[in-house]
Amino acid sequence: MYMSNMNMSNRPNKKDRLQRETALIQTLRRIRRGAADALRDPRKFLTLALLLPLVLMLWTCRHQVLGYAPGSILTPLYNLAALFMTGTLLLGLPVVLFWLWGGPLRAVPISNNLYRAGFTNSAGEAPTLLNIATDAGNPRVRIYEFYSCGIPLTDWQERCGDLQAAINVTVADIRQGRDNQHILVAAVPGSCRLPGMLPWSPAYASQEEGVVAVGESLLGRVFLDLNVLPHFLIGGSTGSGKTNLLQLILMQLLRQGSMVFIVDFKGAVDYLNRAWCQDSRLVFTPEELTAVLEQFIVELEARKTAFREAGTGNILEYRRKTGQDLSRCVLAVDEFAEVLDKTGASKEQKEQIAKIEAMLATLARQGRAFGMNLFLCTQRPDAGILAGQIKNNLLGRLCGNTPDPELRRMILGDTPAADAVPPDAKGRFITQDGTPFQAYYFDTTLSVHTKEGGAG
Template identity: 35%
Template sequence: MTNLTSTKIGTFIYYIINTFSDGVHRIASSPPKAFLYFVLTLLAPVLQIISVPPNLLLALLPLYAFIDVLLTVMLVFPFSDLHRLSTLYNFSTINFCNSAGACPWLVSRSISDGVITYIFHCRGISLDLWRERQKDLEAAFDCHVLSIDYSDGSDTLIEFRAFPAKGSLPTKIPAPNFSPDDFVVKLGISYAGEYSINFNSLPHMLIAGATGGGKTILSRWIIYQIVNKGAFTYLVDQKGYVDYRDLREDCRCLDTNEEILDGLQSVVDEIARRMELCRSAWISKISDYNVLPGVEPQPPIFVVIDEANCLLAPTGKSKVEKDFIAQVVQHLLTITRLGRAAHVHLICICQRSDVGSIPGALKANMEIRITSHCADKESSMTILGTGDAANLPKIPGRFLSSDGTEFQAYNFSCPPGKNL
């Protein structure tokens, strides 16, 4: 214990020396900083000469000389990166160090779009330990961690990305790797940390928002996750799949009215088939059926409808079109009513969600509701049941869910980290 304590003291002294060296380097490499440092160091001697009588000054010269030298040394620290000492303190509060008692050393710190990125040099602390102690690190740094990973392929440099627990949410967050958990879908970052939903418990979803609110980016990110989790996905988009061109090959796209009806009918038939499989096996849901020995697993099915209000609103439509809409609504009601047990899910994306665009019975079956800023409280009430979305900031990607969570959606490109 004595050796470990002495090692920690030695490490702390080492960090102070390195912080001092960093300050000297910053002063020497910047003429404006060097000039300011020179002026500050002269203040004490000048004040002493002006304010102290010559005979007293001569008598106290050793003391004043000591004070001047001490101030000259101490003035170097404000020019250095003091975040290094603060991070050392943060680590020490949770005893986050290697076997020798050394805490990670801050190499660099940067802020972009509200996200703070730390690069730490660290030997003797594995990446797994960093991740295992994420909650402790969040408490020590008073932040929410976005990611912890190796930096630039190095096994001694750790990239630690986070945003402050207090204050505003970041506005541009790159999409992370999707969750390995079965159909837990990550949406973005809230004030409580990462915000996600589990389609196993809440099977159907409504996403609403005006143009420019970020709903297309959010829906693309959701589709990317579910298809990579092995879901069979139907995609309905009467705009010609302009926003989903890179995801079309992963989905069964339904373009015409005939294809939409045939596709939805096939989903309804599949629900009936899966329920018969469950009845035959004396179980209640397909997820239990999938774990039975010797059976063929039934993959989840998602029906994603973009611009659902355009597809379902009967206003101004002909009788033939209204008959088509009635059949579509009937299929969707069956999916939302029986889909949970069959692992079949519906996601509707729309610009508005009033009674005239999406039937109330259908909307009532979609337990996950998310919207961007609403123009008034009435619109917010229609979607969420509260008027809170009218107070939501007009920030692209900022959403409010029906459980009251405000979050910033991940900024998705396909695949994450690359531009289309």
């Protein structure tokens, strides 16, 4: 019985066998990648080509190398030793070079660090670093390609902190590689951080219609493209910078020629600048909002007819085909809880709110192709305030800092990125695709149409 237990304890278990098997497979893959790279790279191919004359020279000079005279009784043994040595060099040295060329030298230390951090699969295997490349659009960003060892993308995103500590980087993006077994991590050196404040400059503005710049991420400038995501939900606590971000967006759209309507039932104290009154329309009451939304619906139907007659599918095609400079219609609601909250409302007020909700839902469903865009800001977009038929069509999401993790998930959805915004970072936001960025600070005391200086 004792001997049986000893044999069982000495027998390698399945977990150890899997680890050895994976290590062997990864080593062979690395050698294969190095061999393929050597065939593509002329310098590496030349290095291999020089090995053959080096080995032939060694064989020719084997007497001097091994220190023996030809004709000795031990000559066959010396020749056998020389043959073994040259054969080892001829076969082994290329394999060593292929291994060195097949992946970064940091692969083993990084895998060991991931193992120490517990970043492993159920068999105890850490991911393998396959390659490190410089991002074409941003020289300071490195793209780390990993063989995931069966660890899914969601686990990588949830354990981003362990990954950053193991590699000593600040991760900007984690996404799927060429298949489900490969993960791409975009990162900058661990010393890099997002700035605390970024003053706006007109030089940051996009020249493409419907595209606005909102801030800087670790990967570079962050833009919102209304041609792709036409409606946005902007959330965050009081003081997080929601209103300043909204003003930054609206300012750029005004400069592009959009018609902007700003709904603010708090008295529009953030829009007292004369430029906002001149260049946009301010809406202060439910009656005014109802009238504006009715105008939007009428305009929506008119554009449907015009686009159908012109045979175009969206506003950009309509402009190109007809030559008409059709403006975007942008409706921005600053703190829409003040608009849609039915708490304590009378029957007539509830009917009016229901009418407003219905028209907002129509614009959210149908406005994209016709250049009619919605921006809804709030502290808490719960179901009691924002109906699902509206929220589900607000595919663009920008979440500012908030101490409530449930609120972050309410804004962004159920994604690991919801925890990426520090609760005390003013002006820090995260997009629906998980990109944290520092929003530009727009000086609202300057004109909306200022061409120079700190504001656009």
